[in-house]
Amino acid sequence: MPKSRIRKKADFTPPPAKQATNIKLTSHSWVAPVMLALFLIGLAWIVVFYVTDGDLPIKDLENWNIVVGFGFIAGGFGVSTQWK
Numbered sequence: 001m002p003k004s005r006i007r008k009k010a011d012f013t014p015p016p017a018k019q020a021t022n023i024k025l026t027s028h029s030w031v032a033p034v035m036l037a038l039f040l041i042g043l044a045w046i047v048v049f050y051v052t053d054g055d056l057p058i059k060d061l062e063n064w065n066i067v068v069g070f071g072f073i074a075g076g077f078g079v080s081t082q083w084k
Contacts, residue, residue: 028082035079042072 046069048056057065 031079031083035076035083038072038076038079042069042074042076045069045072 045057046066049065049069054062054065058068061068
């Protein structure tokens with residue numbers, strides 16, 4: 001019985017890769033300072049409220065001062081989404 005010819009396959013060469021576009025991943029210069037400032041203001045607001053036994057920063061707000069402090073902190077987290 002005759003033997004079949006052995007066919008050699010050509011080596012695989014991948015198609016040329018597309019050039020990746022340069023994506024600018026830099027943050028705005030204001031993001032980090034504003035984020036840290038909001039975190040620190042919120043923390044200071046809550047600490048002052050507890051240290052002064054609820055008399056400061058604004059006595060009329062009573063326990064809503066905690067919400068204001070956490071609002072500043074939440075604002076800091078909101079700004080942090082812009083950091084790259």
